[in-house]
Amino acid sequence: MKYDVCIVGSGAGAGPVAYELSRAGKKVVVLEKGAFYHEKDFSKDEIAFCRRSIVTPHLSEEYHMIEDLEEGKWVARSTRELGRDFWNGNIVGGSSNFMSGFFHRLHPKDFRLKSTFGPIDGANVADWPIRYEDLEPYYAKVERIVGVSGKVVPWKYQEPRSTPEFPYPPTAEQPVSALIDKACAALGIASVKTPRAIMSVPQGERSACYYSNYCGSYGCSSGAKGSSRAALLQPSLKSGNLTIKTGHHVTHLLTDAKGHVRAAKCQYEGKEVEIEATLFVVAAQAMETSRLLFNSRSRRFPDGLANNSGQVGKNMLFSGGGVVSGDLDEKNLPKKALFTEGLFVNRTIKDWYFLDEKTKGGYQRSALGACQPDSQSQPQQMDPERHAAMGDQAAGEAAGALHPKAQPSV
Numbered sequence: 001m002k003y004d005v006c007i008v009g010s011g012a013g014a015g016p017v018a019y020e021l022s023r024a025g026k027k028v029v030v031l032e033k034g035a036f037y038h039e040k041d042f043s044k045d046e047i048a049f050c051r052r053s054i055v056t057p058h059l060s061e062e063y064h065m066i067e068d069l070e071e072g073k074w075v076a077r078s079t080r081e082l083g084r085d086f087w088n089g090n091i092v093g094g095s096s097n098f099m100s101g102f103f104h105r106l107h108p109k110d111f112r113l114k115s116t117f118g119p120i121d122g123a124n125v126a127d128w129p130i131r132y133e134d135l136e137p138y139y140a141k142v143e144r145i146v147g148v149s150g151k152v153v154p155w156k157y158q159e160p161r162s163t164p165e166f167p168y169p170p171t172a173e174q175p176v177s178a179l180i181d182k183a184c185a186a187l188g189i190a191s192v193k194t195p196r197a198i199m200s201v202p203q204g205e206r207s208a209c210y211y212s213n214y215c216g217s218y219g220c221s222s223g224a225k226g227s228s229r230a231a232l233l234q235p236s237l238k239s240g241n242l243t244i245k246t247g248h249h250v251t252h253l254l255t256d257a258k259g260h261v262r263a264a265k266c267q268y269e270g271k272e273v274e275i276e277a278t279l280f281v282v283a284a285q286a287m288e289t290s291r292l293l294f295n296s297r298s299r300r301f302p303d304g305l306a307n308n309s310g311q312v313g314k315n316m317l318f319s320g321g322g323v324v325s326g327d328l329d330e331k332n333l334p335k336k337a338l339f340t341e342g343l344f345v346n347r348t349i350k351d352w353y354f355l356d357e358k359t360k361g362g363y364q365r366s367a368l369g370a371c372q373p374d375s376q377s378q379p380q381q382m383d384p385e386r387h388a389a390m391g392d393q394a395a396g397e398a399a400g401a402l403h404p405k406a407q408p409s410v
């Protein structure tokens with residue numbers, strides 16, 4: 001069968017395309033290298049999801065190469081060797097299954113970084129080809145369809161909105177949030193309620209959040225989290241126009257004599273298969289999308305597909321940030337409420353989103369430390385005689401040795 005549209009990957013980039021085109025009557029096929037987990041398949045098994053990475057490939061089988069600058073020279077090492085893992089969700093819905101669902105909009109100036117703040121030496125800063133105003137109606141649509149819960153709290157550089165409020169009321173909050181509000185009010189800072197792509201009330205086949213306490217890094221068993229799978233792909237299957245092929249690892253895009261992509265070559269159950277379509281969308285996350293385009297080189301496209309600009313695989317930036325932690329005085333908090341697990345803190349301070357006319361800043365998001373037992377524990381430490389280190393010795397040696405994937409959940 002030849003499909004109208006073939007989408008490689010099924011995550012946050014793929015979902016909206018599949019949702020719209022299948023509803024518009026196009027025959028759409030999604031090729032996903034991983035499996036189809038449904039709500040009933042998501043457990044809160046911290047060892048399986050955070051330590052043993054059961055939804056991502058083993059690094060000995062599928063690794064990435066990382067180049068670091070060492071004494072003026074670029075040195076390449078594999079993630080198999082380094083133990084650093086850049087995979088984060090190879091199942092239907094991709095990483096969006098495991099997100100925390102913090103859903104801020106960009107600011108109009110974020111679309112014009114170069115013209116607002118000027119170039120940066122050694123970086124390749126560019127303005128977007130579209131403006132915030134072009135995207136605004138789609139932000140509103142995504143908030144409605146994916147399901148964003150929140151309350152608009154105007155802040156210093158409030159972005160314009162066509163909808164005065166989020167479509168769903170805010171999710172339930174920890175009493176700590178009120179303390180943050182009080183402190184911010186005293187300092188004259190806006191305490192913004194963090195918008196969450198989490199249903200605070202049931203909608204259609206999606207249940208409301210039940211505050212499971214295992215949100216970020218875990219799949220959602222209620223359907224409340226607005227993953228590409230729960231919010232976009234599962235509902236689109238009902239159109240009868242969407243086919244999701246799991247276990248299909250696309251290795252090459254094949255072009256015809258005119259240079260148009262005609263088929264995706266996949267590894268499926270140890271065999272090579274080709275899936276034909278009129279139009280192809282590559283949404284396999286930044287690194288795997290670049291890899292696929294480079295691997296699809298041909299005589300006509302020696303630098304890889306869709307790479308006339310020479311920019312494929314360049315300018316990649318992951319979320320940059322730092323973590324500051326502090327202690328709260330329990331005197332100020334009702335103990336019973338404080339120890340109610342699972343509720344969200346949901347506060348963001350955005351007063352320093354721009355530091356001045358010339359400098360882009362960022363925002364501060366608040367969370368309580370993860371309550372999950374395993375992320376608080378340390379790997380076993382050995383003393384110099386290779387005996388298990390105990391007590392202070394173990395604690396001292398283990399400081400800072402948290403698994404890279406262990407992170408706060410709310």
Ligand SMILES: Cc1cc2nc3c(=O)[nH]c(=O)nc-3n(C[C@H](O)[C@H](O)[C@H](O)COP(=O)(O)OP(=O)(O)OC[C@H]3O[C@@H](n4cnc5c(N)ncnc54)[C@H](O)[C@@H]3O)c2cc1C
Nearest residue numbers: 009011012013033090094095096099100101102250285288
């Ligand atoms: C723990 C965690 C918390 C996060 N929290 C937030 C948050 O609060 N807010 C937020 O906005 N974002 C958050 N994110 C980030 C967000 O989930 C990602 O930015 C987003 O999902 C990326 O979308 P994508 O479509 O590019 O990739 P993905 O969603 O990762 O989807 C890519 C899909 O492509 C598949 N694939 C890859 N290669 C191939 C191939 N060759 N053939 C077939 N299939 C392939 C993968 O298996 C995967 O399913 C979080 C991510 C994680 C992991």
Ligand code: SF4
Nearest residue numbers: 209210212215220225
């Ligand atoms: S906290 Fe709510 S949205 Fe998050 S995984 Fe649990 S039920 Fe789903």
